[in-house]
Amino acid sequence: MSDVGSTRAPGQHRDPVAALARPIDGTRPAAGPVAILPFDHDGFAAAVRDGGGAVGPLDGCTRGIVWLDLDGDALGEVLAAHPAVEWVQVPMAGVERFARLFEAQGSRDLPLWTSAKGSFAEPVAEHAVALTLAVLRGLPEKSRSTSWADPKTGISLYGRNVLIVGAGGIAREIMRLLAPFEVSVTIVRRTAGDVPGARRTVAASGLMEVLPDADVVILAAAATDQTAHLIGRDQLAAMKPSAALVNIARGHLIDQDALADALAGGHLVGAGLDVTTPEPLPDGHPLWSSPRIVITSHSADTPEMTEPLLAERIRANVAALVGDGAFVGIVDPVAGY
Structure with missing residues (x-):
């Protein structure tokens, strides 16, 4: 120890x-x-x-x-x-x-x-990694199963390309927790500038250039006018069909209608959301019944x-x-x- x-x-x-x-x-x-x-x-x-x-x-x-x-x-x-x-x-x-x-x-x-x-970087980053592993390993669907599933499914995190949007304390703690998985991290931030531990850092204007290479996209950016629907239909379409999307920042960073459509169409291995718009997410909202999604009701950091x-x-x-x-x-x- x-x-x-x-x-x-x-x-x-x-x-x-x-x-x-x-x-x-x-x-x-x-x-x-x-x-x-x-x-x-x-x-x-x-x-x-x-x-x-x-x-x-x-x-x-x-x-x-x-x-x-x-x-x-x-x-x-x-x-x-x-x-x-x-x-x-x-x-x-x-x-x-x-x-x-x-x-x-x-x-x-x-x-x-x-x-x-x-x-709150440590508890939120811990939750982000938990959601990432859950989505890659197919836990959203497996946890809802009522019979033995076959064939076996799941994607390993080891050696994957991880894109983190944000460069604050949470993003840096996520990188620290991901280090044992030997992932390659790309950081997207408001302005260019190296972030220790990241293989590559790009400005927000370069998001579309780096999305296609990402196996995992984790949103850890602040909620501003500039980050509203940062991940919309075009961005989702640019991601790999096998990519995972995780949001532990704010719900408005994602166009939730576009995400629901992407999941329904079989695009993305899945999504893990700790935040939504609005909060609480109303009963009956399409995201609750979307396939391959886990929603944790803003509980990354408990009181x-x-x-x-x-x-x-x-x-x-x-x-x-x-x-x-x-x-x-x-x-x-x-x-x-």
Whole structure:
């Protein structure tokens, strides 16, 4: 057993991006009391104190907010009434629900926004690999079978070409978990630039060029206007009939009607979706009855997995607020992630 593995408690996850944080350049948020909203949470209050900060009520002295809800409009009202707030921590990795607040802020430096991006990389990447193996091994159909199936079917992951859309913490953790399978990884990201561990990295504009070679396509990109229906009819048609598609990012990255049609027509070995549009996916939706698909109802990271990781992200960012300014998970309001 490795030294790293032996230090983990059963089921324990770590934040793989925390060590990459560096003090920010330019305008920094001022230190001051932190309010936890829109409801109290003892565990996250303890994280604020562990980071060297003070938890206080929302008032004119508040400098930081740990926002625990998905209601962007409510948060916007809080910020409008308390312009002295200079740092906001939101609880999820994907921040599309706060897009209107980012648009209103524009290029202004403050408030500084931090999210949970990267902190949930280990559990989500673990789930992505599980879905990949399930689809390649035909588990969606086999798990529904009510009689002994013959002949034997299944595709091995070893040595395959894996295309990952996204280059953040989740994508990098997926690559780490896939390393024992000796796969060849291509990364598609917003802009070109090498990603350690990837055989090839291409800009998003080159997606159609690399899709035909992929045995597995894993979506791990942020939800933005630019990534809506990133995988549509043309992209699905460009994929191998034997390819697997896995989405652990956001549902709107895939044209779900096109995916249902592709599966019904026998194209793709299968698909594994942890995310859909809308969520919850309504009963009777065509995807539920599509062949060769497994849907896991946005359970890649359970509350039991995410709560300690979010608490650690809060602690680290409060320490940055009162200390060196090395915030983790900084959101670019202009880019929207």
